[in-house]
Amino acid sequence: MSNNEKKRLVSRKDMTMAQWTWKEMKRNKVAYIMCAPFFLLFFVFTVLPVALSIFFSFTEFNMLEPPKWVGFDNYIHLFLEDDIFVIACKNTLIFAAITGPVSYLMSFLVAWFINELSPKIRAVVTLIFYAPSISGSVYMVWTILFSSDSYGYVNGTLLELNIIDSPIMFFQNADYVMPLCIVVALWTSLGTAFLSFIAGLQTVDRSQYEAGAVDGIKNRWQELWYITLPTMRPQLMFGAVLAITGAFGFGAVVTALCGMPSVDYAAHTIMHHLDDYGGIRFEVGYASAIAVFLFLIMLGCNLVIKKLLSKVGQ
Amino acid sequence: MSKKLRTRHHKVVLNRSAGGDAGITFLLVILGAFMFLPMLYVIMQSLKPLDELWMFPPRFYVMSPTLGNFGDLFSLMNDSWVPFSRYIFNTVFITACGTFGNLIVASLAAYALAKMKFPGRNFLFQIVVLSLMFHQTVNQLSNFIIMSTLGMVDTYLAIIVPALAGTMGLYLMKQFMESSVADSVLESARLDGASEFRIFLTIAMPMVKPAWLTLLIESFKTLWNTGASIYIHSEELKTFNYAINQVVTAGVQRAGASAAATVVMMIVPITVFVLSQSQIIETMGSSGMKD
Numbered sequence: 001m002s003n004n005e006k007k008r009l010v011s012r013k014d015m016t017m018a019q020w021t022w023k024e025m026k027r028n029k030v031a032y033i034m035c036a037p038f039f040l041l042f043f044v045f046t047v048l049p050v051a052l053s054i055f056f057s058f059t060e061f062n063m064l065e066p067p068k069w070v071g072f073d074n075y076i077h078l079f080l081e082d083d084i085f086v087i088a089c090k091n092t093l094i095f096a097a098i099t100g101p102v103s104y105l106m107s108f109l110v111a112w113f114i115n116e117l118s119p120k121i122r123a124v125v126t127l128i129f130y131a132p133s134i135s136g137s138v139y140m141v142w143t144i145l146f147s148s149d150s151y152g153y154v155n156g157t158l159l160e161l162n163i164i165d166s167p168i169m170f171f172q173n174a175d176y177v178m179p180l181c182i183v184v185a186l187w188t189s190l191g192t193a194f195l196s197f198i199a200g201l202q203t204v205d206r207s208q209y210e211a212g213a214v215d216g217i218k219n220r221w222q223e224l225w226y227i228t229l230p231t232m233r234p235q236l237m238f239g240a241v242l243a244i245t246g247a248f249g250f251g252a253v254v255t256a257l258c259g260m261p262s263v264d265y266a267a268h269t270i271m272h273h274l275d276d277y278g279g280i281r282f283e284v285g286y287a288s289a290i291a292v293f294l295f296l297i298m299l300g301c302n303l304v305i306k307k308l309l310s311k312v313g314q
Numbered sequence: 315m316s317k318k319l320r321t322r323h324h325k326v327v328l329n330r331s332a333g334g335d336a337g338i339t340f341l342l343v344i345l346g347a348f349m350f351l352p353m354l355y356v357i358m359q360s361l362k363p364l365d366e367l368w369m370f371p372p373r374f375y376v377m378s379p380t381l382g383n384f385g386d387l388f389s390l391m392n393d394s395w396v397p398f399s400r401y402i403f404n405t406v407f408i409t410a411c412g413t414f415g416n417l418i419v420a421s422l423a424a425y426a427l428a429k430m431k432f433p434g435r436n437f438l439f440q441i442v443v444l445s446l447m448f449h450q451t452v453n454q455l456s457n458f459i460i461m462s463t464l465g466m467v468d469t470y471l472a473i474i475v476p477a478l479a480g481t482m483g484l485y486l487m488k489q490f491m492e493s494s495v496a497d498s499v500l501e502s503a504r505l506d507g508a509s510e511f512r513i514f515l516t517i518a519m520p521m522v523k524p525a526w527l528t529l530l531i532e533s534f535k536t537l538w539n540t541g542a543s544i545y546i547h548s549e550e551l552k553t554f555n556y557a558i559n560q561v562v563t564a565g566v567q568r569a570g571a572s573a574a575a576t577v578v579m580m581i582v583p584i585t586v587f588v589l590s591q592s593q594i595i596e597t598m599g600s601s602g603m604k605d
Contacts, residue, residue, distance in 0.1 A: 021433045028432035030510045038423035039438060041479035047441065049456035050448045056456075063455065110345065113338045123591045125342070127584070128350050134531070134587060135580030136539040136555065141356045153355070156372040187349065192532050196486055199524035203494040220330055234489035241485070245446055271449065278451045291452040298447035 057288035067285065074289035084265060085273055085290075091178065092248060092269040098182055100247030100301075103189035104239060110190065111197035112224065126198060133191035139253055142184050146170040171258045174266035181254050181267050188253065189246060193239035200235035204228055230313035240305045244298050251275060270294050356580070359573035360384070367569050383570035387578070390561045390571055396549050398557065405554035408470060409537040412477035416533045417526055419478045424487030425514045429500055439488065442481050454544055461545055472545035477537060483529045490525035491518060527590045535583050555579060 015023070025032070057074055059067035078085055114125045132138060145153045148169040155167040170176045204227070212227045229236065251271030254260075258267050260275070270290060278287030359367065361379040391398040426432070427439050457476070458467070466472045495518050503513045519526065541555045558579060562572035 024431075024433050028430055031426040031430040031432040031435075034422040034426040034430075034510065034514070035438065037419045038479050038484060041419070041475060042442070042445075042481065042484075044460065045457060045476040045479060046445045046453070046481065048460060049453040050445060052456040052459070053448070053452045056452075106345070110342070113342055123588075125346065126591065127588065128346050128353075130587065131353055131580075131584060132349055134535050134583045135353070135576075136535075136583070137559075138353065138356055138576055138580050140576065141352050141359075144359065145352065145355065150370055151368055151372055153372045153374065156370060160371040187352065190349070192482065192486070192528065195528045195531070196489070196525070199490070199528055200493065202524060203490075220334060231493065234493045238485055238489045241443060241446055242482070249449060271451075274449060275451050278455060284452075284455055287455075288452050291449045295448050299444070302443075302447065 053288040056285050057292045059285045061284040062282050074286050087265045088268050088270045088273040096247035099185045100243045104243040107190050107194040108197050115201045129190045133188045139184050172263050174264040177258050177266040185250050193242045196235050200232045204231050244301045248298050360577040383574040387571040387574040401554040401557040408473050411474045412537045413533040415478040416480045416483050420483035421487050424484050425518050428488045428491035490522040495521050531587050531590050
């Protein structure tokens with residue numbers, strides 16, 4: 001094997017790039033076989049639809065007639081003429097700027113806090129924090145807690161204590177809708193990223209901590225910054241991508257809580273705008289343009305976070 | 315054994331301050347209450363008789379707990395046009411095929427991407443990450459066109475096949491393979507003449523057990539909660555989640571049954587999670603021994 005390796009390295013200079021690549025591809029045939037099932041399905045059911053959507057974003061398409069090429073019309077309309085889109089953008093940014101970082105930090109900190117507990121206790125605490133996100137539509141409990149009649153727990157209690165005279169219509173009041181949705185979003189946000197942080201923390205090699213102590217690490221915060229975080233970079237990146245997609249893609253729960261459109265568009269996000277045009281009006285071209293725009297925003301966030309994470313531990 | 319590890323950990327390494335410990339415990343309790351109390355309320359609601367559900371002032375705790383709501387729920391389920399066992403079978407079948415299929419398909423590709431240096435691997439991985447950021451609603455429409463071309467509309471395949479290539483699973487497995495599987499171990503196995511498939515199964519996968527248990531539970535959660543789908547219109551192919559929601563959305567008099575339905579829907583993934591956690595605890599114990 002090592003002999004082969006040497007021969008290969010020597011002969012590389014004599015080959016063109018294409019020859020070299022081809023040789024490497026043949027050498028790694030088994031890697032392509034391992035990738036094949038996933039990427040075959042992935043290209044058919046994910047890449048192809050995305051490519052189609054990007055194409056549709058330059059057309060007028062209603063699923064019935066063939067798409068009609070309109071160039072950048074959808075985008076121009078989106079930015080210049082669509083007032084509700086502006087509201088949606090503003091709401092999305094507020095929503096994402098709060099829920100993204102908070103859920104990310106909360107997932108990591110809780111995972112880190114419970115890392116030193118004994119395994120049994122850790123399992124129980126993990127369950128408590130993870131249960132809301134795994135339990136399907138259990139977030140509907142918030143509509144009972146904040147129900148708009150006096151039987152709702154919050155209204156009932158406030159009435160009982162004479163703080164208010166009549167029940168507050170929490171999910172129909174533009175002042176309450178957004179904060180409530182943020183709370184519910186955070187409540188369900190300790191999901192996959194949280195679990196992967198817990199698992200990632202467990203796989204940090206303990207001897208590194210010991211070596212760190214010898215090298216003069218003084219407290220848990222230094223240990224976190226210089227040892228734990230750098231070794232967890234793959235998980236941190238994974239969690240960040242999920243936090244971004246979660247924060248920008250959080251629409252279904254809002255719809256379930258406040259209806260669509262929400263009162264005065266108070267919790268109307270880009271996602272809702274997209275669902276509105278894609279799922280209700282079947283203006284596929286326009287909906288695709290919104291999706292492409294959302295995609296670009298998320299991409300930008302992803303790049304920024306990648307930059308930030310590369311500074312960890314320095 | 316875990317206790318031994320912990321004391322060792324404390325003695326050798328840590329300069330943990332008591333103040334920090336107290337502060338962290340305090341924060342955990344506050345956050346834990348925020349997470350737990352609404353869940354507890356769901357369970358309380360499902361045990362309340364109708365007069366307690368519509369009582370003023372509302373109480374958090376149930377006073378005379380009853381299983382009547384569950385009884386109501388099951389009799390509603392018995393009245394349905396398609397037998398409920400069919401809906402349950404659909405969900406179980408879709409969930410089992412999709413979850414295990416996703417685990418195998420995604421892990422294989424993740425291993426190759428993380429641990430084998432072949433031309434194109436960066437490119438392939440980058441598209442997977444990019445695709446995570448493209449919203450599904452729009453894809454659904456294109457997907458519908460693709461699925462009807464392939465003749466998959468209104469079959470189980472419409473749900474199962476796309477789930478097999480769940481991108482999040484691949485991403486998760488790849489990150490863990492990268493951080494927790496040492497190249498040196500793989501190299502020596504290769505020198506011994508082990509095939510890549512063998513190395514994958516016997517060396518790499520056991521080392522990332524926490525990761526694939528996470529994948530299993532996430533994939534399970536998603537598929538279990540599959541509701542109405544634009545790809546399925548036959549009533550006999552619809553899922554348990556869809557059916558149970560149909561049954562209980564009928565206003566005030568079904569509030570109790572609705573709370574019971576929520577509890578039924580959440581008990582299954584939580585049980586699966588608890589089982590997988592006990593697996594994780596075992597794995598942690600043994601991997602802790604090695605160093």
